Amino acid sequence: MINITLPDNSIKSFENIPSGLDIAKSISEGFARNCVAMKMDDRLIDLTLPVSQDCAISFVTTRDEQGLEILRHSSAHVMAEAVLKIYPEAKLTIGPVVEDGFYYDIDMEPISKDDFAAVETEMKKIIKAKNTFERKVVTKKEALDIFKDNPFKVELINELPGSEEISLYRNGDFIDLCRGPHIPHTGMVKGFKLLKISGAYWRADQAREQLQRLYGISFFDKKKLNKYIHMIEEAKKRDHRKLGTKLDLYSFHEEAAGMPFFHAKGMDVWNALLDYWRQEHKKAGYVETKTPVMLNKKLWVQSGHWENYRENMYTSVIDDEEYAIKPMNCPGGMLLYKTKAYSYRDLPLRAGEVGLVHRHEFSGALSGLFRVRAFHQDDAHIFMTPEQIGTEVLGVLKLSQRIYSRFGLDFHLELSTRPKKSIGSDEQWEEATNGLKKALDEYGLEYFINEGDGAFYGPKIDIHIKDALGRTWQCGTIQLDMSLPERFDLTYKGKDNEKHRPIMIHRVIYGSLERFFGILVEHFAGKFPLWLTPVQAVLLPINQDLADYADQIKLQFEDAGIRCETDKRSETLKRKVRDAQIAYVPLIITIGDKEKQGHTLSVRTLDGKVKMGLSMDDFLNPVLHHIKNRTLNEAIF
RNA sequence: GCCCAUGUAGCUCAGUCGGUAGAGCGCUUCCUUGGUAAGGAAGAGGUUCACCAGUUCGAUUCUGGUCAUGGGCUCCA
Numbered sequence A: 001m002i003n004i005t006l007p008d009n010s011i012k013s014f015e016n017i018p019s020g021l022d023i024a025k026s027i028s029e030g031f032a033r034n035c036v037a038m039k040m041d042d043r044l045i046d047l048t049l050p051v052s053q054d055c056a057i058s059f060v061t062t063r064d065e066q067g068l069e070i071l072r073h074s075s076a077h078v079m080a081e082a083v084l085k086i087y088p089e090a091k092l093t094i095g096p097v098v099e100d101g102f103y104y105d106i107d108m109e110p111i112s113k114d115d116f117a118a119v120e121t122e123m124k125k126i127i128k129a130k131n132t133f134e135r136k137v138v139t140k141k142e143a144l145d146i147f148k149d150n151p152f153k154v155e156l157i158n159e160l161p162g163s164e165e166i167s168l169y170r171n172g173d174f175i176d177l178c179r180g181p182h183i184p185h186t187g188m189v190k191g192f193k194l195l196k197i198s199g200a201y202w203r204a205d206q207a208r209e210q211l212q213r214l215y216g217i218s219f220f221d222k223k224k225l226n227k228y229i230h231m232i233e234e235a236k237k238r239d240h241r242k243l244g245t246k247l248d249l250y251s252f253h254e255e256a257a258g259m260p261f262f263h264a265k266g267m268d269v270w271n272a273l274l275d276y277w278r279q280e281h282k283k284a285g286y287v288e289t290k291t292p293v294m295l296n297k298k299l300w301v302q303s304g305h306w307e308n309y310r311e312n313m314y315t316s317v318i319d320d321e322e323y324a325i326k327p328m329n330c331p332g333g334m335l336l337y338k339t340k341a342y343s344y345r346d347l348p349l350r351a352g353e354v355g356l357v358h359r360h361e362f363s364g365a366l367s368g369l370f371r372v373r374a375f376h377q378d379d380a381h382i383f384m385t386p387e388q389i390g391t392e393v394l395g396v397l398k399l400s401q402r403i404y405s406r407f408g409l410d411f412h413l414e415l416s417t418r419p420k421k422s423i424g425s426d427e428q429w430e431e432a433t434n435g436l437k438k439a440l441d442e443y444g445l446e447y448f449i450n451e452g453d454g455a456f457y458g459p460k461i462d463i464h465i466k467d468a469l470g471r472t473w474q475c476g477t478i479q480l481d482m483s484l485p486e487r488f489d490l491t492y493k494g495k496d497n498e499k500h501r502p503i504m505i506h507r508v509i510y511g512s513l514e515r516f517f518g519i520l521v522e523h524f525a526g527k528f529p530l531w532l533t534p535v536q537a538v539l540l541p542i543n544q545d546l547a548d549y550a551d552q553i554k555l556q557f558e559d560a561g562i563r564c565e566t567d568k569r570s571e572t573l574k575r576k577v578r579d580a581q582i583a584y585v586p587l588i589i590t591i592g593d594k595e596k597q598g599h600t601l602s603v604r605t606l607d608g609k610v611k612m613g614l615s616m617d618d619f620l621n622p623v624l625h626h627i628k629n630r631t632l633n634e635a636i637f
Numbered sequence B: 001g002c003c004c005a006u007g008u009a010g011c012u013c014a015g016u017c018g019g020u021a022g023a024g025c026g027c028u029u030c031c032u033u034g035g036u037a038a039g040g041a042a043g044a045g046g047u048u049c050a051c052c053a054g055u056u057c058g059a060u061u062c063u064g065g066u067c068a069u070g071g072g073c074u075c076c077a
Helices: A020-027 A029-033 A065-086 A113-128 A140-146 A151-159 A222-238 A240-246 A264-283 A297-303 A330-337 A386-406 A426-443 A513-523 A544-560 A573-582 A593-598 A616-628
Strands: A002-005 A011-014 A035-040 A043-046 A055-061 A101-107 A134-138 A166-171 A174-177 A191-201 A210-219 A294-296 A315-318 A321-325 A349-358 A374-384 A410-416 A447-450 A460-466 A472-481 A503-512 A537-541 A564-566 A587-591 A600-605 A610-615
Touching: A011 A020, A020 A029, A020 A035, A020 A055, A029 A035, A035 A065, A055 A065, A065 A101, A065 A113, A065 A166, A065 A174, A065 A191, A065 A210, A113 A191, A134 A140, A140 A151, A140 A166, A151 A174, A191 A222, A210 A222, A222 A240, A222 A513, A240 A513, A264 A349, A264 A386, A264 A503, A264 A513, A294 A297, A297 A321, A297 A330, A330 A349, A330 A374, A374 A386, A374 A513, A386 A410, A386 A426, A386 A460, A386 A472, A386 A503, A410 A426, A426 A460, A426 A472, A472 A513, A503 A513, A537 A544, A537 A573, A544 A564, A544 A587, A544 A593, A544 A616, A573 A587, A587 A593, A593 A600, A600 A616, A610 A616
Parallel strands: A002 A055, A410 A447, A537 A564, A537 A587
Antiparallel strands: A002 A011, A035 A043, A035 A055, A101 A210, A134 A166, A166 A174, A191 A210, A294 A321, A315 A321, A349 A374, A374 A503, A410 A460, A460 A472, A472 A503, A587 A600, A600 A610
């Protein structure tokens, strides 16, 4: 008699030793069909394994995140089996689950996307056969014998600790070394797709074998796959590199790889972003400063960058002196601080700087506005007394939330603690980390902790935003710095008339303006809110005789603070409307004889709706309200 | 930096099994003066196909290199 305790504390009894599947079936057939694996004492195991003693178990179903991971890992096996059928010479290495699907690294001749169809066809056959995954435990010797033709697996097996049991999984004719667990049978892979292929090194080591990495994704449900494919296509359509060209915002040139060029319209958006930033920061008690782009090597030696960051820095020799272009704004900020003597009464000092920094990233890492070599940080350094850490960090969190929500961006927080390689004393780290924690707790939002992921000079809070497609991006960061105030011997006079060391934080909210711009383009799919969009209104005279009148209106609009153009081309109205729609101009204003005589406006918005006969005030009041209040894409009329 | 792919007019792309290149959009001019998503016609535009070498009688096409762009190079059987 075996007694199984289920998560709801009910107990099921079995005459004979049941498998996990039997237990699931005893709940219901339907439930059993949706079970993927089971958990015994927090250990994930296959559903097909027998449960030979009394214990508590819970089930992982197709609705659990873990269930999906198991499915994807099993999918990697299916893919590997299919590849082997087509390329019998291929040698398998590892096939893990990643954030967005799975991959398998395989030692084989390079193949291309064109070969995916054949692999997918094989995979379909395997899935249709509903092969079960059978687990078998073997000795190290047996394992080495089975995989003697595969040096990668042999390497893996030899590295396994003696204490761990070595398991194999067989589905159909295919056997792979694997810890498991797996889905009960291959038929559970209802929707899958191979996504991409790339080279990867065995053990991520450039000196080792070059492997082919095949990426795929899978779901329990074909609909979910279709949704995912749709999301990818939607993301492709929103690609900021394509939209940037189409909307004439920015461009990239070989002559300065990784250093974007902003066009007039791109600068309109850029300036709107910065105007907003300045307004909010002023309100939050920041001052704005500016430091040079190029500074003497001595400064970088003092700051520690020469030692820790040199390979990413651009350098130059001028008059026999070595200089470096700044990769960060902080050392310059140190010099600013040191231009005068501070009292505790002067703190906190919040000094913002929209600084242009250059970092020599790997050529292969560059990508549109997302990964560049020259960018502007919306930086700020806050100098304060130790007691002020909590309130200051809280202030930055609140300011960040204010700013992100203006764009309709959700976010979450992560706290990174002391890494192995770090400077400073235990007490300093403790004080700093607790300061951040205190602020986070007071802020009240849930946060993740990344142990050991902090910077070597201090702990940090990272802010990850979530865009309209659900993708997350790390933008904001709040970093406590226990190194620079020391290195530059920053001080302030305390109440006790003694010198004290200020605490310093670096923080950004947009992060990189360039990157944030790119994220916004994709987030809004090119359709910026009114306050942000480069051309807010376009005037369309319906014939040439009305062009001058249209220009008069344009001047009035510009006076009122609206970015505006007149389309005076000798094209049909239809045509001009179409072009304005395609350029995502939010206010399309037709000027005809009726409007001229009645001093009215007829406005078409991007949803295709037309309002005729608006008076100037009827138009300007709501439009200026939305611009001034920086609303999101709401209906204006 | 490394691997794979790509690089043809301002944009999107076709093409040449090696014989010095095309379309659509855009642009210019002319006609059209049109009331809410493409009016019509003509024309210009490539130092000749990213750049540099090599093979060849001849290279945009083949080979090698360089540069740029894209995907990946972190998730461990």
